[in-house]
Amino acid sequence: MKNNLTWHSHRLSKAERIRMSGQKPFVLWLTGLSGSGKSTLADALECRLHEMGFRTYLLDGDNVRHGLSKDLGFSDADRVENIRRIGEASKLMVDAGLIVITAFISPFRADRQMVRDMLEPGEFMELYMDVPIEVCEQRDPKGLYKKARAGQIKYFTGIDSPYEAPLAPELTATPDLSIHDEVERIVAYLVQHGVLRIGEQRKILSVV
Structure with a gap:
């Protein structure tokens, strides 16, 4: 069946969509054990970026399993497929010019590397x-x-299925900081490394 498929190149390019969005698109992938605070931190971070005028989308583990991955269980094979689907969805959103925040246990290093490899460097x-x-x-x-x-x-x-912690994550969060302070620390990191470009994002227009 795949032999009958042809990739269709559209006239509007990724670069043009990014230019229209006025921001650098990327994926910030939160990984950790259940109960580590991924969803709480991801939600707070998205709200902060929205306040700053950035266009975002949050993909959360439980929410995705109500739709995109509702046919999957929690075996190792199903977990791999779940992350593959999230990676493909994230790639499409980056192609559209969005900042994507994800909150998934994503226990296997190979799966997280798979998603990294789907995207361009940075x-x-x-x-x-x-x-x-x-x-x-x-x-x-x-x-x-x-x-x-x-x-x-x-x-x-963590109980009867392993979690493989990242070996060299760009960012690490611990229980030591409040959610507010953790969000500000992440934002500062993203600005410092030129990922968030303050002043370049499109202004939010209020419609009366």
């Missing part, structure tokens, strides 16, 4: 939520660790 940054499993398990906001310990959930990362 378009993928890894943010590791470096929170010990003991802290995550104490938080247990969804009660998942308790269920996993009771054998009610199989293939649970």
Whole structure:
């Protein structure tokens, strides 16, 4: 079937879409154990970037499994496919000129590298939520660790399925800072490294 497919080149280029968006598109990939605070930090960061006038989109693990990946389970093979789909979706959004923030456990280094390789150099940054499993398990906001310990959930990362921490993430977050301070630290890093270009983003227009 694939032999019958042909890539169609459209007249409007990625560069032209980026120029219209007025910002540098990229993916900030939050990875870490369940309960490490990925979704909370990603949500706060997106709100901060929106306030600054940047065009963003947040992809969250649970939300994606309600739609794009609702047919997948949590076996190793399904986890790989889930991340592949998220990578392809993120690539399309970057092509459209958006800043993409993702919040996924994404336990395997090879899968995160797969997404990095889908994008151009400088378009993928890894943010590791470096929170010990003991802290995550104490938080247990969804009660998942308790269920996993009771054998009610199989293939649970950190319990009966491994998590491979990043070896050289661009950013690392710990429980030491408040969410507000962590967001400001991330924004400062992105500005310092020329990823967020303050003053170049398009102004938000208020419609009465």
